[in-house]
Amino acid sequence: MSMRTRVVATATAVLLGAGGLALAPAAAAAAAAAAAPPYHGIDGNGTVLDDWQDEEDLGVDDYATSNATALWETVLWADGAVWQDDDGDSHPFKKSQIDGSFGPETESATQWWQEHIAGLADNDGVVDEQSWTFAQRRLTGPAAGGFVTYAGSAHNGTLKRVSGKYRVRLKGTGTWKIAYYDRVG
Numbered sequence: 001m002s003m004r005t006r007v008v009a010t011a012t013a014v015l016l017g018a019g020g021l022a023l024a025p026a027a028a029a030a031a032a033a034a035a036a037p038p039y040h041g042i043d044g045n046g047t048v049l050d051d052w053q054d055e056e057d058l059g060v061d062d063y064a065t066s067n068a069t070a071l072w073e074t075v076l077w078a079d080g081a082v083w084q085d086d087d088g089d090s091h092p093f094k095k096s097q098i099d100g101s102f103g104p105e106t107e108s109a110t111q112w113w114q115e116h117i118a119g120l121a122d123n124d125g126v127v128d129e130q131s132w133t134f135a136q137r138r139l140t141g142p143a144a145g146g147f148v149t150y151a152g153s154a155h156n157g158t159l160k161r162v163s164g165k166y167r168v169r170l171k172g173t174g175t176w177k178i179a180y181y182d183r184v185g
Helices: 003-035 067-078 104-116 129-136
Strands: 082-084 090-092 147-151 156-162 165-168
Touching: 067 104, 067 147, 067 156, 067 165, 082 104, 104 129
Parallel strands: none
Antiparallel strands: 082 090, 147 156, 156 165
16 A cells, blocks of 8 residues: 555544544434433423413323322412312312322312313313313413412412423422323322
8 A cells, every 4th residue: 555545544534433432422412312211291382372282181180190180280279179088068279189099089070170170071080171271271480490279269370481481389388390101199
């Protein structure tokens, strides 16, 4: 091999290696992004008035134990929802019931909310697109710190939106939890 060929080959190898090094961090970042699990929670991208209409259904059969349910329970509390026990006695949905468990009390309060607050004909206790769409009309914000207010009929419910993800407080206190569909707490 001539000296000129060796120089060209060496220079080519150096340039290709340098290009490969420059591409390596970008490729690693793309691979890491592809490997990260997709976010499965209440979406907070865009304006608050288009946040909730495309959310998943919530109910005793759908994400019944989740922080997304706790977010919905915040709506129930803010609107002064009422639930009925097995004897037919009515009880107010309390802030302490924001626990992320879509049990019979949350289902009953959701039925009440669908009928009395949203005026929906289908008051089956499942939070569906109609319920989410009606509720999102009462959202304002975000204010400083990402705070979003749900202007309820009885109280203002406070939520947070940070980096496109809603956050909620269980039982209305404690630390902010990301409103995932598949976990509580």
